Amino acid sequence: MSAPRRGPSNERLERFARQWGLVLAVVALGFLYPTYVGWLKGLPLVGDYFPTVGSMVIMTVFTMMAVGLNIVVGYAGLLDLGYVAFYAAGAYTAAWLASQQFEQVTFHFGSVGVAPTLSGIHLSIWLVLLIAGLFTTIVGILIGLPTLRLRGDYLAIVTLGFGEIIPQFVRNGDNVGGFDLTHGTFGISPIDSPGFGSGLSSLGLPDNYRQSFEAERLFFYTALALLLVTVICSVRLRDSRLGRAWIAIREDETAAAAMGIPLMRTKTWAYALGAFFGGVAGAFYASFKSGAFPADFYFNISVFLLCMVILGGMGSVWGVVIGGMLLGYLNAEGLATIGSKLSSSTGIDFEPSKYQFGIYGLIIVVMMLFRPTGLVSERRRKLELEEGVHDEPLYASQRE
Amino acid sequence: MAARTEPDPGPAGLAARLPSPSSALGLLLVALVLAWLAVNFVKSPSNWTEVFLIGLTNGAVYGLVALGYTLVYGILQLINFAHGDLFALSGLVAFTILNSVLDIGSNPSTLVLIGGIVATLLITMTFFAGANALIELVAYRRLRNAPRLAPLITAVGVSFIIQNIGLAVYGVSFRSASDLVPHTNVFSIAGVSYQWNKLTVILVTVPILLLLTWFVTSTRQGKSMRATAQDREAAAMMGINVNRTISITFAVAGSLAAVAGLLFLLQFNMRYDTGFQLGLIAFTAAVLGGIGNLPGAVLGALVIGFIQAFNEGLSWHTPGSDWTQSIVFGILILILVFRPEGLLGERTAEGQ
Numbered sequence: 001m002s003a004p005r006r007g008p009s010n011e012r013l014e015r016f017a018r019q020w021g022l023v024l025a026v027v028a029l030g031f032l033y034p035t036y037v038g039w040l041k042g043l044p045l046v047g048d049y050f051p052t053v054g055s056m057v058i059m060t061v062f063t064m065m066a067v068g069l070n071i072v073v074g075y076a077g078l079l080d081l082g083y084v085a086f087y088a089a090g091a092y093t094a095a096w097l098a099s100q101q102f103e104q105v106t107f108h109f110g111s112v113g114v115a116p117t118l119s120g121i122h123l124s125i126w127l128v129l130l131i132a133g134l135f136t137t138i139v140g141i142l143i144g145l146p147t148l149r150l151r152g153d154y155l156a157i158v159t160l161g162f163g164e165i166i167p168q169f170v171r172n173g174d175n176v177g178g179f180d181l182t183h184g185t186f187g188i189s190p191i192d193s194p195g196f197g198s199g200l201s202s203l204g205l206p207d208n209y210r211q212s213f214e215a216e217r218l219f220f221y222t223a224l225a226l227l228l229v230t231v232i233c234s235v236r237l238r239d240s241r242l243g244r245a246w247i248a249i250r251e252d253e254t255a256a257a258a259m260g261i262p263l264m265r266t267k268t269w270a271y272a273l274g275a276f277f278g279g280v281a282g283a284f285y286a287s288f289k290s291g292a293f294p295a296d297f298y299f300n301i302s303v304f305l306l307c308m309v310i311l312g313g314m315g316s317v318w319g320v321v322i323g324g325m326l327l328g329y330l331n332a333e334g335l336a337t338i339g340s341k342l343s344s345s346t347g348i349d350f351e352p353s354k355y356q357f358g359i360y361g362l363i364i365v366v367m368m369l370f371r372p373t374g375l376v377s378e379r380r381r382k383l384e385l386e387e388g389v390h391d392e393p394l395y396a397s398q399r400e
Numbered sequence: 401m402a403a404r405t406e407p408d409p410g411p412a413g414l415a416a417r418l419p420s421p422s423s424a425l426g427l428l429l430v431a432l433v434l435a436w437l438a439v440n441f442v443k444s445p446s447n448w449t450e451v452f453l454i455g456l457t458n459g460a461v462y463g464l465v466a467l468g469y470t471l472v473y474g475i476l477q478l479i480n481f482a483h484g485d486l487f488a489l490s491g492l493v494a495f496t497i498l499n500s501v502l503d504i505g506s507n508p509s510t511l512v513l514i515g516g517i518v519a520t521l522l523i524t525m526t527f528f529a530g531a532n533a534l535i536e537l538v539a540y541r542r543l544r545n546a547p548r549l550a551p552l553i554t555a556v557g558v559s560f561i562i563q564n565i566g567l568a569v570y571g572v573s574f575r576s577a578s579d580l581v582p583h584t585n586v587f588s589i590a591g592v593s594y595q596w597n598k599l600t601v602i603l604v605t606v607p608i609l610l611l612l613t614w615f616v617t618s619t620r621q622g623k624s625m626r627a628t629a630q631d632r633e634a635a636a637m638m639g640i641n642v643n644r645t646i647s648i649t650f651a652v653a654g655s656l657a658a659v660a661g662l663l664f665l666l667q668f669n670m671r672y673d674t675g676f677q678l679g680l681i682a683f684t685a686a687v688l689g690g691i692g693n694l695p696g697a698v699l700g701a702l703v704i705g706f707i708q709a710f711n712e713g714l715s716w717h718t719p720g721s722d723w724t725q726s727i728v729f730g731i732l733i734l735i736l737v738f739r740p741e742g743l744l745g746e747r748t749a750e751g752q
Contacts, residue, residue: 077547077549079549079552079553081556146733146737147733147736147737149737150736150737150740152548152549152552153477153478153479153548153549153552154736154740156479156549156552157479157683157687157732157736158732158733158736158737160680161680161729161730161732161733162729162733164680164725164726164729165725165726165729165730168722168723168725168726169726171722172722172723299676300560303556303560306553306556307557310553354567355564355567355568357560357563357564358560358561358563358564358565358567358568359564360557360560361556361557361558361559361560361561361563361564362557362560362561363557364553364554364556364557364560365539365554365557365558365561368543368550368551368553368554368557369539369542369543369554372546372550384547385546385547385550
């Protein structure tokens, strides 16, 4: 337009640069973070507030889950209060397929850092991540199929119910017909480390993450890569036919059905894809922590993830990434740092990390009341919240 | 609220509904549960009856909380997620009032005990009526015309705030006043005994329920509540002050939560996060009875109370207390999926 002589490939390149340039810059900054974190932490006054690389791993993983949850809550407008169930499903898949849990069998495939004679199933973590994602997708579909015909608040409560049942099942699953499936309240630990094995080390790929001197940096790079893939998938999904169908359903179910969108199938897809990323993130986090423990999967985590989505902006991928990193930071170490700073400088003995969920609750309420579109508003979502949507249920079309 | 009544389906309607596989499966499930109860009864009748009485007592407490959910849902179509936490906080406040303000020590005389409980009830009921109305004013009123999920999300946030207020004031330790009312037997027949501390729950709940019924069915304010629940705009056109009616509904719900909080405190341990799980149980009860339906909430709560007590108290083929939560949520999910209008069948917009 402004430069008519430019060829089409040049134009595409420019559009690409406009769309992804900033992203690439942020990714590069993130990639270099472990290198300059030492320098940042040495800064006066603000140095203590920078998270360690280990915290960055946790932040990135939770952000990945929040981006997954955003597909369900933000795109499709289905409130999911039990997302922790997918996290649990992913974590336990990793625990089953890469630990000594099933000591009756000995099966190794591509695992690193375990003796070949060690009992249990030991698959390569990269394979486990994929399997965890697929398994969690199936869980999501199984939860979704009977419940997605319910609308709005009922669906939220049902997902909450599943979010409570699955951890309880995990807690009590140490004696399923005499078989120890989940090792009860003790959880399953240790879980194998990711790595590429010695065969690929000549390419510069790390042999075994946990035995490396820079374990946290490697985990962080992998988490960053996973988050990037999630974000790209998420953006591409939003702009796809499926994504437009989700948004149409969110705005007006009746009109969407009238336009020929199959409601149940479209909603189930939202659920399944949201679950997939939750499962992968859960499996990766389990491998990072080297364990899956039932105490990790409680309702508060679901609300924590929901808070990330609301703070960032429902439906806005970049907003959710910002919200996720921000809250992830507060959760991982920010609140503790602020608390210790506060008590050392003023002498008040106050631990903000003890009240972290109260703080998240406050954030949710304040955001919903005063800026329901989140920090980074998504244009359509803003219109919906300002002008209202047609969210009366449509009986007949809900049963396909 | 039980304002919209469906015409009775009659025998023909029943026959038409029977062949559907989901309801046949449901009937089979109910029959299995009844058979399981019967076997347990034959094995140990006295234990069974005692467990039954425990279920009745717990169900009464659940009923009071469930009524709060159902009242608010009836008028705003909002699942007031914070209600359970309000209940827990009220119990903790009641503990402070009983122990520090009124200073009722152990073994008080009967008169002091009754006076203390009534005084505590009056204080907490007033306070939490105000608190719940204030929550509505601050957190939900702005969102009245927003998409329906917006106030629900806010309610989740409010729930966490209330929980953390309890945590900040009372810490993580459990509180209980279970020794306040003596555990002496009211009666003990054929190995079945019932204690005074359990009877207290019934003695408080029944008058409160009668009062509530009178309020909703007979007073002007109760009538405007039902009218607002049925059609907010039409009610406003008839000159009903909708905002005030909604505030009063929240106040009534809050005071019911306060009653439940005290009764729970007289029976069990509670702390800041007790309300989350109990709130969900009570919500399940409300859904089971048919949300928006007041007698339904009490019926559902009794059913849930019995299920929980039987699950934890009987001996023959019982899943045990480890699974109580899963069973309750399983019921919730099954009811929502297969019979969203609940047992007493008020069809809400969500259901069908």
